Amino acid sequence: MATTNNTRVLVVEDEETLAESIRYNLEREGYGVAVAANGRAALREFHAYKPDLLLLDLMLPEVSGLDVCRAIRSESSIPIIIVTAKDAESDSVAGLELGADDYVTKPFSMNELIARVRANLRRAYMAPVDDVPEERLQAGPVELDITRHEAVVAGQPMTFRPKEFALLSTFLRRPGRLLTRDFLIEEVWGPGYFGDTKTLDVHIKRIRQKIEPDPHRPRYLVTVRGLGYKYMDEATDQKV
Secondary structure, eight states, rough: OOOOOOOEEEEOOOOOHHHHHHHHHHHHTTOOOEESSHHHHHHHHHHHHSSSSEEESSSSSOOOOOHHHHHHHHOOOOOOOEHHHHHHHOHHHHHHHTTTTTTEEOOOHHHHHHHHHHHHHHHSSSSSSSGSSEEEEEEEEEEEETTTTTTEEETTEOOOOOOHHHHHHHHHHHOOOEEEEHHHHHHTTTTTSSOHHHOHHHHHHHHHHHHOOOOOOOOEEETTTTTEEOOOOOOOOOOO
């Protein structure tokens, strides 16, 4: 049964029938919904409506979905779910690299879409600050203050997006241990995650760009081929 809440979703979709179907189904679940039909309108609505989550088609008139994603991510950490055509895998990867949190491919079921919306909102807002225990983690060049959501890499402050921070804290709590892709996805994205491991791999790439002296030859966050990843407390020359 739908429940009324104050959560707002901005749907950016130029296909009117699909946009209205998404609006209808989200409103049935109790979400407030605004719709923008092009990239320029999406940026206006983002500032006027102040959504809690953005559902963003990448194929948009006027301003592309990737440009919208880039602009919004530069000033906000709200969850962004991108929508791509089934044959546009490179677009979904580009969106993830720009900071999107998740993606769905057309055609999709409304049940899947709503589950993605719920999961991303839950991950973003499930824990009030007061409930987060004081904790500091340190391994290799990285120090994390979990309570303040602050990071230092090699003595310099560094900004990590929410899922990057969650992944990094998962590794720092288990230095030297192999963490499988399935474990990491369930730990950070939750057991209800529908996507493949591409999202995880893109986030790992972004973390490496921030913590590794040479991201192409990782010394700390290394790949264990066919299994997952391992965070090394001491630098290693292991190749990916």
